[in-house]
Amino acid sequence: xxxxxxxxxxxxxxxxxxxxxxxxxxxxxxxxxxxxxxxxxxxxxxxxxxxxxxxxxxxxxxxxxxxxxxxxxxxxxxxxxxxxxxxxxxxxxxxxxxxxxxxxxxxxxxxxxxxxxxxxxxxxxxxxx
Amino acid sequence: xxxxxxxxxxxxxxxxxxxxxxxxxxxxxxxxxxxxxxxxxxxxxxxxxxxxxxxxxxxxxxxxxxxxxxxxxxxxxxxxxxxxxxxxxxxxxxxxxxxxxxxxxxxxxxxxxxxxxxxxxxxxxxxxxxxxxxxxxxxxxxxxxxxxxxxxxxxxxxxxxxxxxxxxxxxxxxxxxxxxxxxxxxxxxxxxxxxxxxxxxxxxxxxxxxxxxxxxxxxxxxxxxxxxxxxxxxxxxxxxxxxxxxxxxxxxxxxxxxxxxxxxxxxxxxxxxxxxxxxxxxxxxxxxxxxxxxxxxxxxxxxxxxxxxxxxxxxxxxxx
Numbered sequence: 001x002x003x004x005x006x007x008x009x010x011x012x013x014x015x016x017x018x019x020x021x022x023x024x025x026x027x028x029x030x031x032x033x034x035x036x037x038x039x040x041x042x043x044x045x046x047x048x049x050x051x052x053x054x055x056x057x058x059x060x061x062x063x064x065x066x067x068x069x070x071x072x073x074x075x076x077x078x079x080x081x082x083x084x085x086x087x088x089x090x091x092x093x094x095x096x097x098x099x100x101x102x103x104x105x106x107x108x109x110x111x112x113x114x115x116x117x118x119x120x121x122x123x124x125x126x127x128x129x
Numbered sequence: 130x131x132x133x134x135x136x137x138x139x140x141x142x143x144x145x146x147x148x149x150x151x152x153x154x155x156x157x158x159x160x161x162x163x164x165x166x167x168x169x170x171x172x173x174x175x176x177x178x179x180x181x182x183x184x185x186x187x188x189x190x191x192x193x194x195x196x197x198x199x200x201x202x203x204x205x206x207x208x209x210x211x212x213x214x215x216x217x218x219x220x221x222x223x224x225x226x227x228x229x230x231x232x233x234x235x236x237x238x239x240x241x242x243x244x245x246x247x248x249x250x251x252x253x254x255x256x257x258x259x260x261x262x263x264x265x266x267x268x269x270x271x272x273x274x275x276x277x278x279x280x281x282x283x284x285x286x287x288x289x290x291x292x293x294x295x296x297x298x299x300x301x302x303x304x305x306x307x308x309x310x311x312x313x314x315x316x317x318x319x320x321x322x323x324x325x326x327x328x329x330x331x332x333x334x335x336x337x338x339x340x341x342x343x344x345x346x347x348x349x350x351x352x353x354x355x356x357x358x359x360x361x362x363x364x365x366x367x368x369x370x371x372x373x374x375x376x377x378x379x380x381x382x383x384x385x386x387x388x389x390x391x392x393x394x395x396x397x398x399x400x401x402x403x404x405x406x407x408x409x410x411x412x413x414x415x416x417x418x419x420x421x422x423x424x425x426x427x428x429x430x431x432x433x434x435x436x437x438x439x440x441x442x443x444x445x446x447x448x449x
Contacts, residue, residue, distance in 0.1 A: 040379060040400040040407075041377055041378055041379050041400075041407075043377075043378070059428070061378070061379045063313075063317065063399060063400050063402070064313060066379065066381070085377065
């Protein structure tokens with residue numbers, strides 16, 4: 001599965017999608033879910049929580065390990081995907097559909113400055129070597 | 130694996146043969162469980178091997194082959210210290226014995242309800258020899274040593290053989306549809322089955338009575354064994370219990386458990402696919418009872434868990 005070209009990415013393996021209303025949806029990448037394996041638990045941040053860029057704000061936990069998820073940019077949490085409470089495995093089957101939380105970014109420019117799919121792929125390739 | 134079968138390469142485990150006159154008397158003193166329970170050739174016994182102070186050097190399986198030959202299978206990470214300890218004790222108490230380990234033996238575990246049938250298909254002649262083997266016993270077939278043992282809570286065999294014979298055996302099983310399974314999954318299976326892992330649930334600083342291993346320590350008669358005096362002098366203050374997480378999350382080793390009787394610690398924890406819940410083994414104060422509610426500190430939260438009897442799963446089914 002390739003990384004969709006319409007998304008932005010972080011070096012800590014989150015993807016970021018800008019929605020029509022100016023909020024962003026955040027999830028973890030194909031590469032991240034593959035490394036973690038069978039997902040069994042997702043903890044999302046509280047709606048209304050104010051986050052700084054790179055702040056730990058969510059947890060994904062597989063049978064193998066727990067991993068922190070970081071805020072890609074500064075902003076306020078506006079929604080969480082509560083469906084993942086009962087079906088965390090959606091992150092494995094559809095990593096780019098299974099968004100974890102939405103934020104209203106402090107600056108849209110911060111989102112624009114994140115990596116594109118090509119730059120992110122270079123990060124992944126680099127990790128593999 | 131719990132519904133069909135799978136195979137594991139566990140060649141890292143080490144077989145140690147102890148041979149000579151008086152081997153039974155030596156093992157009666159060396160091991161916490163009593164080898165006098167072994168009367169039928171091929172029968173096996175699970176035991177701990179203790180330090181003088183009662184700490185667990187290792188857990189192991191000892192097979193009685195004949196009165197001048199017992200075979201012990203020990204953990205990989207502890208094999209060298211185990212063998213050094215056995216030789217040191219033998220030098221003092223039974224200098225005539227021959228103690229030889231066999232790193233050249235490979236070991237493949239085939240486990241699950243259909244495991245024995247697949248091994249019989251893969252090894253012509255093995256069915257006649259092993260279909261009447263009761264659990265926890267073994268038979269020899271040429272250079273192969275076939276034991277009805279395992280570390281998954283399912284039926285099956287652990288087969289030892291010269292390393293050069295292992296690739297063919299593995300490939301034949303694969304041809305018959307037996308899927309390879311990794312050691313991560315094996316760890317989940319053994320936890321569901323309520324089996325201890327050395328280095329995690331017990332080690333040299335823990336006595337077996339605080340590690341859920343009282344059943345491997347035979348204190349019933351006058352027999353003396355290494356560690357016995359220390360166990361009798363120091364009654365256990367803690368015990369190993371099962372936990373089921375009621376809140377959402379995953380129990381892991383080293384998380385702190387808060388009980389009405391004081392704090393304890395998770396020794397092994399994971400997500401159980403069979404129960405679809407997170408489960409753990411935890412060492413807690415002795416007064417904690419099955420059914421008690423406890424709290425487990427996970428990151429910045431206190432999550433609710435219940436003390437339960439383990440094993441959690443055996444023969445494909447939840448035990449709870």
